[in-house]
Amino acid sequence: MKAPRRCTFCLMDETAPNIVFDAAGQCTFCRNFQATLAAMPTAEDRDARRRDLVREVREAGRGKRYDCIVGVSGGADSSYSLWLAVNEGLRPLAVHLDNGWNSELASHNIATLVSRLNVDLMTHVIDWEENRDMQRSFFAADVIDIELLMDSAMLATNFRAARRFGVKYILSGSNQATEGIIMPAGWNHSKYDAVNARAIHRRHGQVPIRTHPLYSTTQFLMDRYVRRIHWVSFLDYFDYDKASAMAFLKDELGYKPYPYKHYESVFTRFYQGCILPAKFGVDKRKLHLSALIVSGQMSRDEALALLEQDPYPDPLQKRDDRYFVLKKLGFSEAEFDTYMARPPVPHSAYPSELGRLEKLSRARKALRGVIGR
Amino acid sequence: MLRTRVIPCLLLRNRGLVKTIGFRQPKYVGDPINSVKIFNEKEVDELVLLDIAASRMDALPDEDLLADIVSEAFMPIAYGGGIGSLDQARRLARLGIEKIIVNSAALRDSAIVSAIADQLGTSSTVVSIDVSRDWLGRARVFDAVAGRRLSLDPVEHARAMAARGAGEIFLNSVERDGAGRGLDLALIEAVSAAVPVPVIACGGAASLAHLREGANAGAAAIAAGSMFVYMGPHRAVMINYPDYGALERLFA
Numbered sequence: 176m177k178a179p180r181r182c183t184f185c186l187m188d189e190t191a192p193n194i195v196f197d198a199a200g201q202c203t204f205c206r207n208f209q210a211t212l213a214a215m216p217t218a219e220d221r222d223a224r225r226r227d228l229v230r231e232v233r234e235a236g237r238g239k240r241y242d243c244i245v246g247v248s249g250g251a252d253s254s255y256s257l258w259l260a261v262n263e264g265l266r267p268l269a270v271h272l273d274n275g276w277n278s279e280l281a282s283h284n285i286a287t288l289v290s291r292l293n294v295d296l297m298t299h300v301i302d303w304e305e306n307r308d309m310q311r312s313f314f315a316a317d318v319i320d321i322e323l324l325m326d327s328a329m330l331a332t333n334f335r336a337a338r339r340f341g342v343k344y345i346l347s348g349s350n351q352a353t354e355g356i357i358m359p360a361g362w363n364h365s366k367y368d369a370v371n372a373r374a375i376h377r378r379h380g381q382v383p384i385r386t387h388p389l390y391s392t393t394q395f396l397m398d399r400y401v402r403r404i405h406w407v408s409f410l411d412y413f414d415y416d417k418a419s420a421m422a423f424l425k426d427e428l429g430y431k432p433y434p435y436k437h438y439e440s441v442f443t444r445f446y447q448g449c450i451l452p453a454k455f456g457v458d459k460r461k462l463h464l465s466a467l468i469v470s471g472q473m474s475r476d477e478a479l480a481l482l483e484q485d486p487y488p489d490p491l492q493k494r495d496d497r498y499f500v501l502k503k504l505g506f507s508e509a510e511f512d513t514y515m516a517r518p519p520v521p522h523s524a525y526p527s528e529l530g531r532l533e534k535l536s537r538a539r540k541a542l543r544g545v546i547g548r
Numbered sequence: 549m550l551r552t553r554v555i556p557c558l559l560l561r562n563r564g565l566v567k568t569i570g571f572r573q574p575k576y577v578g579d580p581i582n583s584v585k586i587f588n589e590k591e592v593d594e595l596v597l598l599d600i601a602a603s604r605m606d607a608l609p610d611e612d613l614l615a616d617i618v619s620e621a622f623m624p625i626a627y628g629g630g631i632g633s634l635d636q637a638r639r640l641a642r643l644g645i646e647k648i649i650v651n652s653a654a655l656r657d658s659a660i661v662s663a664i665a666d667q668l669g670t671s672s673t674v675v676s677i678d679v680s681r682d683w684l685g686r687a688r689v690f691d692a693v694a695g696r697r698l699s700l701d702p703v704e705h706a707r708a709m710a711a712r713g714a715g716e717i718f719l720n721s722v723e724r725d726g727a728g729r730g731l732d733l734a735l736i737e738a739v740s741a742a743v744p745v746p747v748i749a750c751g752g753a754a755s756l757a758h759l760r761e762g763a764n765a766g767a768a769a770i771a772a773g774s775m776f777v778y779m780g781p782h783r784a785v786m787i788n789y790p791d792y793g794a795l796e797r798l799f800a
Contacts, residue, residue, distance in 0.1 A: 271784070271786070273578060273785060273786075275578060275579040275582050276582065277582065277586065277787075278586070278589075279585070279586045279589030279590060282586050282786060282787045282788065283590075283788075285786055286779060286786050286787075286788040289779065289780065289786075290779075295780050295781055295782060295784075296779050296780050296782065296784035296786060297782040297784050298782075298784040298785045298786060300576060300577060300578050300785045302564070302576060303563075303564060303578065303579035303582075304563065304564070499585070499620075502581070502616060502619075503579075503581055503582070
């Protein structure tokens with residue numbers, strides 16, 4: 176088989192279905208990100224915007240126990256966001272979703288961070304029997320975004336905490352510098368599509384779901400536009416350099432680094448390091464490394480050398496993780512091998528609320544036409 | 549090895565981990581396999597696992613689950629819950645459970661203690677005693693299966709169990725469970741003075757200072773649940789365990 180064509184500037188290649196190359200061989204993914212970066216505010220502008228944001232957060236939180244929510248995963252981005260919030264004089268509540276896959280590193284990092292920063296922590300622990308059944312149903316459906324369950328629950332937990340404490344700002348560790356390359360079509364699914372997740376589970380699940388939180392588009396619209404809760408990509412308000420942030424966290428806040436981004440959960444590690452590349456032909460490292468190239472934090476050669484390594488730097492860890500993941504999900508070796516050999520099925524094979532939203536907006540437009548607004 | 553052992557005590561219920569307050573209100577705190585894996589990576593020296601539903605529901609220990617848990621743990625595990633016969637104890641030992649904890653079975657017939665001790669050795673035989681104080685403040689043995697306080701004096705009971713071959717006494721305080729206001733020091737003193745075997749004290753520890761108080765009162769080991777699974781005012785579920793160095797200094 177011919178190797179997929181690769182962008183001459185970043186590491187994206189034809190495994191991204193909607194990639195387009197220009198005459199010089201540069202792809203649309205890094206071009207778009209370059210354009211985004213070029214349109215980013217200057218350092219002065221950014222600092223001014225940060226001062227405004229911090230002031231707004233404080234005002235909105237006056238008289239309340241907390242003025243913002245910071246979701247923490249144990250990873251570097253969210254840990255650093257929490258420190259920045261404290262350093263800016265904000266009064267954050269740290270919120271964590273535990274879906275039963277936390278690594279010791281994640282627990283250590285969260286526990287150490289909130290103790291040292293003296294920040295209150297709130298957690299939601301997903302019932303494991305339910306989470307397992309949801310995850311198993313996504314395996315049975317052969318859909319790509321098994322992490323949707325975790326991400327959706329994470330959103331639900333953060334917004335729930337915001338509602339409970341009347342907090343108007345959720346500061347997120349998402350950021351342009353390391354996540355600026357847009358996810359290619361088909362590499363994931365919307366985290367706001369609770370209808371899709373429920374439909375997949377209805378078809379393939381066994382255990383009734385009573386407590387597993389899922390976040391729907393409708394809920395998001397309520398939270399965002401009725402309750403006016405803001406989701407802020409907090410790190411974009413700073414000159415965020417991952418390497419120096421990591422060094423700071425390690426030296427000053429007792430942080431233990433991960434070998435690779437998003438490896439705070441054993442499942443995520445196995446999903447990104449084994450399931451995605453082997454079953455779906457998707458290597459998400461291309462996104463993260465390309466973003467680092469475009470933002471000037473890593474050379475293309477350096478990134479390429481990293482990409483050529485196995486997603487699992489340590490084969491023993493791969494073996495251990497496989498054993499652990501199969502045991503926890505209750506798959507036999509043979510069942511898992513069959514799963515890996517089956518072709519993928521798109522999420523669109525199941526009902527979705529994304530289509531419903533489009534209909535809603537079409538209906539609204541039509542209505543506007545009728546009432547003449 | 550620390551002079552005083554510090555042991556996370558995890559409660560199982562329907563294949564999930566829970567934490568109680570005063571032996572009631574079980575709150576789900578996670579999946580046992582993952583939690584044990586994290587404690588294992590924290591290099592905790594040993595672990596106590598108690599299935600709080602097994603005996604009450606008259607169910608047998610969940611051997612499949614225990615086998616999965618044991619395979620995640622390099623440290624010795626003591627297990628209690630639903631063990632009513634020597635045969636059962638032997639099956640668990642074969643799964644890799646290091647210490648067998650009996651409680652209600654020993655209340656009904658103490659012969660099971662000598663039977664297990666003869667077969668598996670006293671060092672693998674632990675008798676757990678739940679203690680509740682009555683309105684006069686007198687310590688009495690609590691029967692969790694019947695859900696009531698007995699007239700039995702815990703010191704007498706502990707002495708009898710040690711004589712039967714218990715290699716350790718696991719002493720748990722009902723009222724202090726999950727309360728975080730310190731261990732029942734008078735009880736620990738009385739029981740550890742009365743028995744020739746080590747006493748593991750449980751119930752009420754929330755800080756390093758509490759652990760030291762327990763050690764000073766005579767406990768050979770302190771077990772704690774909330775302290776190692778909860779953090780902060782919202783009782784956030786987050787597995788944590790003190791640094792080894794901090795514990796060494798604490799008991800130096």
